[in-house]
Amino acid sequence: MTDTPISGAKALINCLKNEGVDTIFGYPGGVLLPLYDELYDSDINHILVRHEQAGAHAADGYARATGKVGVCLATSGPGATNLVTGIANAYMDSVPIVAITGQVPTPMIGNDAFQEADITGITLPITKHNYLVRDVNDLPWVVKEAFYIASTGRPGPVLIDLPKDITTDEFEFTYPKNTYLRGYHPDVGIDEDAVKRAAAMILDSECPVIYAGGGAIISDSSSELLRLAETIQAPVTTTLLGIGAFPQSNPLSLRMLGMHGTKYANYAVQESDLLIAIGARFDDRVTGKIDAFAPCAKVIHIDTDPAEIGKNVRVDLPIIGDAKTILQSLNSHLQKMQTMSGAWLGKIDAWKKEHPLSYVQSDEVIKPQYVIQEIYKACPDAIIVTEVGQNQMWAAQYFQFENPRTFITSGGLGTMGYGFPAAIGAKVGCPDRTVIDIAGDGSFQMTSQELATASKSKIKVIVAILNNSYLGMVRQWQELFFSERYSYTDISQSVDFVKLAEAYNLIGIRAEKPSEVPSAISEALSADRTVIIDFVIDPMENVFPMVPAGAAINEILEPGAVA
């Protein structure tokens, strides 16, 4: 608080510090000059990315790894539009980020000025809320609201568009203590009667399955989830974003369900009589053919977002609110219970024995699944970030995740190029952790310019490229559904990733035989800077199990299958 007038730029820095922001991922530009001049003297750590999209992804990775709000900064026009993919990605996966964009001075807005883009209009459908600041006096409450909205309820991205004149206008700065938004009430409390009804439904159930999504991680509900599962002796499957919410070493774990989920998870869901959904949204990659999904199950849906209830499937009992609070209450109703799921768990164990995740190991050529298993062996407590496609699914299937916020991936939007910048963001947020980006050669090339960020800012991550010389997931679909016509998916011989790393003064390692895999990983772990490991893998390896799009989730393709 001060009585001397300060500029909007200085005020913004003060606002960010009031919100506890220690790091910004940004890229300067014309209209941001006054703000960057203030950042120059600030103790906020600014990471200079090499493309604004990477700034948004890095803020997203930072947020997912730490649970804090990630912040990215871009200039007007192209800087702002370059953020769009990263903002959409954060929106789809409910990640709290605040994106700050420069804008042309207010008198020029609407005149097609140099580097002008209507970024609040453009991001309307992909932000939880956005602001165009038209008066410097509004800046403190706008920032306060933005962080509040981004981080509460169902989290999501909020954008603040900041015209240049607002950053130079001076005013008497005070930071508000509270926000008052009459149209936004994220903490509504919970319906205790509904929780009691849920407990009764659980007591009646013989074949329950818990289906946990990203919301279980966002709400920090892992210990409540574990207690619920163990009390009622229900198996737990997670979505891709729910990975880490429940320890996969637990005998009740079914691992992931859905298109590339385990057979036993999908079978269990299909035969369950009660499905307890926690912070999950019945996405099409989970449900497959919606009419055939969990046909015998009653559905309890716990979610903080009322709009998710009944959106895709009929729900017997919705419980709206914070999952952690709801599970605590539910657990208190279920302390001493006779479980009836013994026979059910026996059936599931038989499925697990009959249909484990499996692949055929080779002495000649590196199998991607083997790489993931070796990475797990060498570094079980790493934060694993992925790109999108086959690499992502193999990482989800063959690493063993035990803790929340250790698996960071682009789920809803499926953004190729997400992994590497998100890994940089995760590493900045968790500097003491090992961060590994499981990458494909296609995805990695979408944001590989961030090698410069890793090099210059001395951020060490490991990029483990599962290099099959193809856009592998698309190639897999072409093999299975388009008569092996590999239309524009061959990307072989286009780049030497070892030399690429060296060009950025980083380390490149190539592994071409299975025997070279463990040493490549240990060399990367002990390196003092970012490492690319180019794992040259079997180019034709596919991701299985696989449920074809539109099929029921127990109609599962096997290796060698052609639809």
Next chain:
Amino acid sequence: MRHTLAVLVENKPGVLARVSGLFSRRGYNIESLAVGMTENPLISRMTIVVEGDDRVLLQVTSQLSKLIDVISISDLPPSESVDRGLALIKVAADTGTRADIMQIAGIFRAKIIDIGAETLVIEVTGDKGKIRAIENMLGRFGIKEVVRTGRVALHRGTKTVGEEYK
């Protein structure tokens, strides 16, 4: 089924775009939309008529509720509310037809608000059925132009919407 929603929103720039954008991107059909300031200048009221079953209505209202600038949403059932729309109709009229047209307007309690050598402009308020009926009656004279407002609606009796926010 048709539903009439009374939506209180913050009276700020861009709110209409947020609401209409939500409807278009989620594929909900707006039959009619009217917006104006309420007795509190900080709050605007939208009257939105949507077509859809109960499940669609629930999705529409819960998605609308997620917009930060949306303050409250009320469904106004036809039996418990009154609604009106307004139309201005320019109809061809000469000395031979003018008297007939004016008589029709009188029966519909519509007003003649402009008269020219070859046209009349008629203002009619009412529900959708009444406006359609007068249009049908005027059709044979030659309707030159029609402009309509969206419908607006209020609860009958003492009930109001969003009392706690005013």
